[in-house]
Amino acid sequence: xxxxxxxxxxxxxxxxxxxxxxxxxxxxxxxxxxxxxxxxxxxxxxxxxxxxxxxxxxxxxxxxxxxxxxxxxxxxxxxxxxxxxxxxxxxxxxxxxxxxxxxxxxxxx
Amino acid sequence: xxxxxxxxxxxxxxxxxxxxxxxxxxxxxxxxxxxxxxxxxxxxxxxxxxxxxxxxxxxxxxxxxxxxxxxxxxxxxxxxxxxxxxxxxxxxxxxxxxxxxxxxxxxxxxxxxxxxx
Numbered sequence: 001x002x003x004x005x006x007x008x009x010x011x012x013x014x015x016x017x018x019x020x021x022x023x024x025x026x027x028x029x030x031x032x033x034x035x036x037x038x039x040x041x042x043x044x045x046x047x048x049x050x051x052x053x054x055x056x057x058x059x060x061x062x063x064x065x066x067x068x069x070x071x072x073x074x075x076x077x078x079x080x081x082x083x084x085x086x087x088x089x090x091x092x093x094x095x096x097x098x099x100x101x102x103x104x105x106x107x108x109x
Numbered sequence: 110x111x112x113x114x115x116x117x118x119x120x121x122x123x124x125x126x127x128x129x130x131x132x133x134x135x136x137x138x139x140x141x142x143x144x145x146x147x148x149x150x151x152x153x154x155x156x157x158x159x160x161x162x163x164x165x166x167x168x169x170x171x172x173x174x175x176x177x178x179x180x181x182x183x184x185x186x187x188x189x190x191x192x193x194x195x196x197x198x199x200x201x202x203x204x205x206x207x208x209x210x211x212x213x214x215x216x217x218x219x220x221x222x223x224x225x226x
Contacts, residue, residue, distance in 0.1 A: 004151070031211065033211065040219065041217075041219060042113070042200055042202065042216075042217025042218055042219055042220060043152065043200070043202075043215070043217045044217070045211075045214050045215060048211075088151050088152075090151070090211075092211045096154065096165065097154055098151075098154075099151030099152050099153070100151050101150050101151050102149075102150075102151055
């Protein structure tokens, strides 16, 4: 079945850029997403990219998609303490959505 | 606008007992989802409703799990009997769209944390 991999933890200094990576196995997904989950809360859709795009920018967020390597990344510019959360990449196709296991982003002063 | 409501927020039961979770989606949202999120993992989609019909329940363990969405509004998810491995957070989400993509925002509830002892 589909496999979506993420590293478990990322620690960055406040004000630096954060880059969260995701690799996947199924290339038939049509949309790829990044969700944010804060403690005790449900998931929040941050951004998504269509599979025929290479890059999408939305304010402090930049999504890069390398279809050849099946690699998706989320860059958060000027990381703030409010960005502390777990970030999930997800893929969808044929009415199904599959999530990675999440990357916990922590911010140090 | 009120968000997705779920209850209870926490539930502790012993294995082999039954449990039910309730979800009230955002008013007017046609599509409703139940997810299971085991600690340290991403959410796993269990079942998808469109209005009061089931669109996809391929990942629902039907020998013990059941779900319904009567009248196309509220939904309940039941586990009977529960196993230790059912310990997880059960998330409900809804969205306005009915297409197979998820590009319109899914609104998630806070979840129900189930502990099976």
